[in-house]
Amino acid sequence: MKVFAPDLIQFAVEGPQPLVREIAPAAAYPSVDLGPLRAAVEAVQGRTQAPVAIPAASALTVASLVVQGFANVETLGGPRPVSLYALTIARSGERKSSCDAPLMAALRDFENQEAKAQRDAVTAWQNAHAVWKGERDGILADAKRSKGEKKVAARADLDALGVEPAEPANNDRTVTEPTFAGLTKLYQTGQPSLGIFSDEGGQFLGGFGMNSENRQSTLAALNDLWQGNAIRRTRAGDGHATLYGRRLAVHLMVQPSVARAFMADRMAADTGFLPRFLICEPPSTIGTRLHANARVDDGVLAKFADRLRAILETPMPMDEETRELLPRVLPLAPEARDLLIRFADTIEAAQAPGGDLTHVTGYASKTAEQAARIAGVLALWQDLETPAVTAQDMGNGITLAQFYLSEAVRLADAASVSAEVDRAEMLRKWLVEKWEHPEVMARDVVQFGPNSLRETPKACAALIILENHGWLVRLERGTVVRGAPRKAAWQIVNGSGNVV
Incomplete structure (x- = not known):
């Protein structure tokens, strides 16, 4: 004894x-696999010297926004939208806005030009509507004073007058912090392809649409949009509305504290909302961004802007009356499909009990589809009329999807380590005090x-x-x-x- x-x-x-949260380092971003987006992303990274993952997420999501109306990509589970949701985590000073701005510039210019054109269109519509309403009111007033054949003639006059002139559609393509009711209204009166883009994503995650009363319905609705399902909304004041063929891309840039709270939200995880995001938290470059090392390549960014503008100016396939998108199915070339099957089987095996992905099955189970979506975006960015996703496109999509899955694993592990270390620190203070x-x-x-x-x-x-x-x-x-x-x-x- x-x-x-x-x-x-x-x-x-x-x-x-000191008790330090030991978080595994992030893998290097595979920028070579960005395919046709690579040059623009590396140009932005060279100019800002920010982590390359930040402009990469911006480029992927803005490309997704502009092509998502044209095609659904074939996946192993059937055709799916090429819509991408991304969550980029970076602290203040990482130049999130500086990365986003040059890649969104052509879109912002397009929205601005369309807004000016719309003002003229709205004025013309108001005049046409006033004339239509005046004529209709006159016909109805005459009908009230008439009988028999004159009432029949009034009905014929109303038929000849035609339907009420439609208000011009809102041409905005992006919003920053919408409620889902507001988003639905915009889908009714505006474009069928929209994006939620914010370099201060905490405004959306902490906004009215995501408060405790609205969170569940908002998450479910955004899940449906990612899946390509119809929007169904019933309200006492507005009645019932069903909107088919709408698409949504999302890119939220958030501070780590906001991201931690969001990722700890059980509802966001349990509803499958979080696993629909391509999440990354790149290592900081603050302190290394010397002016002498900056690289400027405006020619590459001009080419990116030209391609973005060309796609925006291409009419999306839609029903003109309901504004329902009518995207074609973008098939996978046989070699691309074989690659995707092998990748999906590998990911599935790793989700078995005791496997490397057992604790992130929500993310892992969507990774093969994410790969197909990314591959579809890259293919359509190159050519809206492309006949199929090639093996090269799919290889790029798989590598990028694998990177984002590795980030999901790393951040999930970090959350677990963080919780354990927090409890250890609590115990240390209790022992001392x-x-x-x-x-x-x-x-x-x-x-x-x-x-x-x-x-x-x-x-x-x-x-x-x-x-x-x-x-x-x-x-x-x-x-x-x-x-x-x-x-x-x-x-x-x-x-x-x-x-x-």
């Missing part, structure tokens, strides 16, 4: 180490410790983390602590490396 003897314990010279003995056992923590640690597995995990960081020293088995030999006990160390 051993008796506890503090002088027998050897402490590291440097003393206890409230625990009166120089040693501690798991049973002490379970019985007297913080509420969140009153389960043996959580208590033991926190004790081991503190041991690994030098805040506790494990005593030999059988050491007498408080009058009895113990199987497992720890000696507490203060911040200077001395026993308490």
Whole structure:
């Protein structure tokens, strides 16, 4: 039987180490696999010296926005939209706006020009509508004073007058923080292909549409849009509306604190909303962005803007009366389909119990479809009339989808590590501030410790983390602590490396 003897314990010279959330480093972004978007992304990265993943997400999503109305891509589960949702996590100062602006510039110019044209169109419509309404009111007034054949003639006059002139469609393609009711109204009166784009994505995630009362319905509706389902909305004041053939692309840039709260939202995860996003948190480049290293290639960005403008000016296939999109199906070339099948099988096997992707099945189960969507975007960006997704397109899509899956795995692991370290820090403070003995056992923590640690597995995990960081020293088995030999006990160390 051993008796506890503090002088027998050897402490590291440097003393206890701070509790740091150990997050695996991000993989390098595979910019070579951006295909036709690569040059523009690297031009923006060279100009801003920001992490390349930031302009990459901007380029992918703006390309998705402008091509999503033209085709659905073949996937292993049937045709799907090429709409992409992206969540880019970067702290203030990472030049998110500077990355987004040059890639969105042609879209913003197009929206501005269309807004000016629409003002003229609205004026013409107002005049035509006033004339139509005046004539209709006159016919109805005459009909009230008439009988018999004159009433029949009035009905004929109304038929000849025709339908009410339609108000010109709103030409905006993007919004920043809509409620779903507002988005639905815009789909009714505007374009059938829209995007939610914000370099301050916290405004949307913290807005009215995502508050506790509206969150569930908003998430479900956005899930439906990602899937390509019809919008069905019933309200007492507005009646019932069903809108078919609408598409939505999303790119939200958010600060890490906002992202953590969003990713911790069980509803966002359980509804499958989060796994629909291509998520990344690239390593910071702040402190390395020297002016001497900046590279400017305006010619490449001009070509990107020209291609973006050309697609925007191409009429989308739609029913002119209902504005329902009528996209064609973009098939996969046989070699592309074979690649996708092999990739999907690999991802499926990794989701089995004990596999590398067991804890991220929500993301993993959508990865093959994400690969097909990305491949479809790259193919359509090159040629809206392309006959099929090639093996090259699919290879690029698979590599990019695999990168985003690796980020989902990394950030999920980081969230788990963060929670464990947070509990360990809570235990450390409790030991320093409230625990009166120089040693501690798991049973002490379970019985007297913080509420969140009153389960043996959580208590033991926190004790081991503190041991690994030098805040506790494990005593030999059988050491007498408080009058009895113990199987497992720890000696507490203060911040200077001395026993308490």
